[in-house]
Amino acid sequence: MKRAALYARVSTARQEQEETIDSQIAEVRQRIDADGATLLDGNIYVDEGYSGSLLERPALDAMLDAAKNKEFDVLYIYDLGRLSRQLSHLLIVIEQLDKHEREVVSLHERITGTPEDKFLLQIMGSMHEYERAKIAERFRRGKMYKAKSGKLVGYNAPYGYTYNKETETFEINEIEADVVRKIFTWVADEGLSTYALITRLHEHGINPPKNQNEYWSRSPIARILSNESYFGKHHFNKTESVLPRKRRDESKYRKIQKTGRRVRSREEWIEFNIPAIITEDLFNRARQQLERNTKFNPKNRKYDYLLTSLIKCTCGANRNGDGPAGKKYYRCTSRNKTHPIKNHCTVGGINVTVADSLVWNEISRVISDPKMIRMHAERWLKQLRRTKTITDTSEQKQRLTELQNEQKRYIDAYGKGLLPENLFADKMHGTKQQITSIEEQIAQASENRGITGKIDVEQLAQKATLKIGNLNFEQKKHIVERVVDKIVASPKEIIIWGHLPTPALATSGKVNHVSQYRHSENIDIPYSFTIRMPVPDSRRGYSKELQQKICQKFSLTQTYPTEKESS
Secondary structure, three states, X not given: OOEEEEEEEEOOHHHHHOOHHHHHHHHHHHHHHHHOOEEEEEEEEEEEOOOOOOOOOHXXXXXXXXXXXXXXXXXXXXXHHHHOOOHHHHHHHHHHHHHOOOEEXXXXXXXXXXXHHHHHHXXXXXXXXXXXXXXXXXXXXXXXXXXXXXXXXXOXXXXXXXXXXXXXXXXXXXXXXXXXXXXXXHHHHHOOOHHHHHHHXXXXXXXXXXXXXXXXXXXXXXXXXXXXXXXXXXXEOOEEEEOOOOOOOOOOOOOOOOOEEEEOOHHHXXXXXXXXXXXXXXXXXXXXXXXXXXHOOOOOOOOOOOOOOOEEEOOOOEEEEEOOOOOOEEEEOHHHHOOOOOOOOOOOOEEHHHHHHHHHHHHHHHHOOHHHHHHHHHHXXXXXXXXXXXXXXXXXXXXXXXXXXXXXXXHHHHHOOOOOHHHHHHHHHHHHHHHHHHHHHHHHHHXXXXXXXXXXXXXXXXXXXXXXXXXXXXXXXXXXXXXXXXXXXXXXEEEEEEEEOOOOOOOOOOOEEOOOOOOOOOOOEEEEEEEEOOOOEOOOEXXXXXXXXXXXXXXXXXXXXXXXXXX
C-alpha cells in the first residue's frame, strides 16, 4: 500500500475564513481513499494565507524535505495552482519531486512522465499564472469601479472612526476621536514631539489601539498626524503594493510577495467626504509644528547656536556651528561633503558670537516696534470678541448632565450584577473622558468672557517691549525659529528673510516690509533686511573687545578665548 501525502494552500485570510482549506482537504482525502493509499496525519501539509507567487512557504518546504527523506510515495493536490501560480516555480517543485522519484496526483490535471504530458503541464502552469493575474486585475477593477461610483471601499477604518457595513460609511467613534483631537492640539498648540506625545498619552491613561501595550509607539502616532481623513478628506488608491527594497528579517516566511508600499501620484487618489474630527487649520498647524520639530532638533549639540538650521552660505550650502567656546563659527557644510576633494567654496566662516548678537538685535527691534505690538493686540482682542465671547455653553452643560446620568445608570447596573466588571470599566472610562473634555470646554468659555473685557493696549505694548528685553536664550531661539525663514550670510553681510503674522505695517529704518495681501488680516507679511558685518582684525579675527562691544545689548552668556587661545 502506497504512503500518501497531501498538500493544500489558500492565499487570503478571507479564503481561510470561508474554510476553502477544509473543502480542498476533504476532496483530496476522498481521492486518496478511492486509490487505496494510506494518509498519515504527519503527511498533511497546509499553507494558509500564502500567495501562490511565492516559492518560500513553510509547509511546501516541509513537504519537499519529506520527499527527499522518502517519507511518502505519492503527493496528492487539488490542482497545480496549489503548488504555485507561477510557471517557473511550478516547474521547480515538480522537478524536485521527480528528482526524488515521488509521484504527483492532481484532482484536476493529469501528470505523467510522457513528453506530451510535460508539454501540457507547462500549458496548465501558464494558465494558472494567467488566472492569478486575471483574478488580481478583476479584483482591482472592481474596487476602482466601486470607488469611482462614490461608494467607500470597505476596510479597517482609521483610528477615531468605525466602519458601518450596512451603510458602507465611516462613523465617528467619540472616545477615540477625543484622543485624536488631543494629539493634534498638543502638537499644534504646545509643540510636543512624538516622544513627548507618548509620555503625555500614558500620563492621561490613554491606551494605544487594541490595548496590546501599555505605551503608544511612534508609528501609529505618525500615521494619525499625517492622515488627512481627520479633517474630512479620505482618499482611496493612495498607495500601491511593491516589492520591498530590503527584507527586515530574511529568516521569516512572507505570506505575500509585495510587502512594501509606495505612495501614488496625487492625481490618482480618489477622494471621499467623511465626517471631520478636527479642522483643516488644526491639521496644517500640527504638520507645520512637526516640520519645525524636525528642522530644529537639538541633536545633542554641545554649544548654543541661535541661527542653527536657518543660516546658509552664499554658495547655496548650509552652515553649521563649529569650534570650541569663544571660537565658534558658522562654517559652510560643503567642505565636509566634498572631502577629500578640495572645497570649491571660498567663502569664510562667520563668528557665532557676533552674528547671533547682530541678528537678534535687529529682530528684537522689528518685533518690539510699538506700532506692530499695538496692531497685534487690537487684532487679537477683535478676534477674541468676535469668536469666543459669543460661545453658548448651554449645549455643553446639557450634554454634561446626560453623561453624568449615564454614569449613574452604569453604577446601578453594576451594583445589581447586570453589567460585567470589564464592560463596566470600559463604559465608565469612556464617559469619564467625555465628561472631562466638556468640563474643560465650559471652563475655557468662562475664562474667555473675563479676558475680553477692556484692556489697555498701550500698557500691553509697554509690557511686551519690556518682556522682549528680558528673554533667555531658549525664548529667543523660539522666536527666531518662527519669524525667520532663511538667512544667507558671508563674512561681510547677513541677509535675513522672514515673516510676521500681522496686517500691513509701515516702519522706518533698514527693515523692508513688502505686503502682497494688504486687505487680508490672516496673511503673513514677508520682510527682509541686511546687516553689514563689522570689519574684524585681519590677524586675529574678532577680538575679545570687539565681541564684547557688539554684544552689549545681547543678554546671552558669552565665553571668550583666553589670551593664550587668541594668540
